Amino acid sequence: MFSGTSFLQFWLTDRTRDAFLASLPKEDLLSMRLVCFDFSVQTAPLLFSDVDIEFRSSTFTRPARMAALERIGHHIKTLSFRIPHSPATFLPPLLDPITGEEQTFVYSPQVHAAQSPGCRLSNPKYGTWEMTELLTKQYPPLFHAATNVPSFIRAISTMTNLAHLKISCDGQVSAHRYRRSVVDYALISLRIAIEQGPLKALDTLSLLPIHPGATFYLSPNMGFGASPASRKRWTQIRKLTIHMDSFPCEPGMPTDHLKLLHSYLQGFPKLTKFAFRWRGAKGPCPLSLPTEPCLVSPFSTPAPQACRNRSSAPLKPLKFPSLRYMELENAVLDASQVSVFILDHRRTLREFDFEHTLLRTGSWDEALAPLTRISGSDRWKKQQQEVMDVPLILSPVGLEPKEIRKVIWEEERRKDKLKNFRAYRNLQRASIKTKPLLWCNPEHMKRLLRTSVFSWR
Structure with missing residues (x-):
């Protein structure tokens, strides 16, 4: 047993103490945190640096939970926000209780909480008192928790050192892609809270995975409750990863989700790393949507559920002046789109990866031809080739x-x-x-x- 003096000398040395705590499993850190106050202070940054939240009706409204979050919120560096699609997140149509007619609900987020929630003189949460009463009776508590924007702002404001935000909303049924659910309202509240919170260190965003319509509710350009200052927070993002559910994009099919994705990516002008993956069937390259055949085809018609009065203006090309790494997985594109992307980012791009990607037209030699023009020779081809000695046995049949x-x-x-x-x-x-x-x-x-x-x- 070592003496107390030697232990204090070890414990008060920052480098040795931090190295020791970093090597301990989480179960030991939890037990160690209960020993004394000093142990609790030193282990808290490691225990609460990565927090996983699955949104429920009482996630940001329970007083004890919010009080604990105010104590440990400054330790959180990675936040995983999960709200999967389920029967609990499905919203049925609003019906008038007397006539049975379907009512139209136009949502406008209420950023500031009412001073007197029980007073009839205060502003109603959902526009009018009749609509507020109708939503309270017909929609579940999870919906009202998702539209409680002040609770989101209070929770996110405690995470002053947040650097990485992960959002996951998996499990959407293809038939509900044009229906708004509780997940979409929660994404609106989360986006507003991120834009108004003091998150100076936020530089990484991961959407793993999301449904196609999520980019509309996360977009600071035209989203609900967006303001001219909304884009300022998202320009901090340097690393962006998106895993999106695939969507049919054949000629004549709706392409609204691709236009929303294109508009959403315009809000990250300072990206240095971008990774995108289609989940399910292969989809187009998100960085080459202005030249995608399904978007430039004059025969494309909107779906019955889509908006008929859509703008037919061509999309502006995407270009990230600071992009250094790009990864595209499970996609299909043309060789010309690859070559244009390489030429547009030749001054900053250092590495790119096309995983499970098929060329619709052209060959990979044509797609990577700009590398020869940039380097002045074909030396890069020899560097990329992997040579391996493999024993070859033509046919073992008939051999002992x-x-x-x-x-x-x-x-x-x-x-x-x-x-x-x-x-x-x-x-x-x-x-x-x-x-x-x-x-x-x-x-x-x-x-x-x-x-x-x-x-x-």
């Missing part, structure tokens, strides 16, 4: 097991000889370079003899 083992042994022996030959050549090259330095340089020999144990005067 002993003969098969002999073939494999001879192949492995050949590989060993090749490896030894390469090592010998490398050693020979090194000896040629070091020979003049060791034996053919008189000054070096003089210094060697002068510093030797058997040196003479």
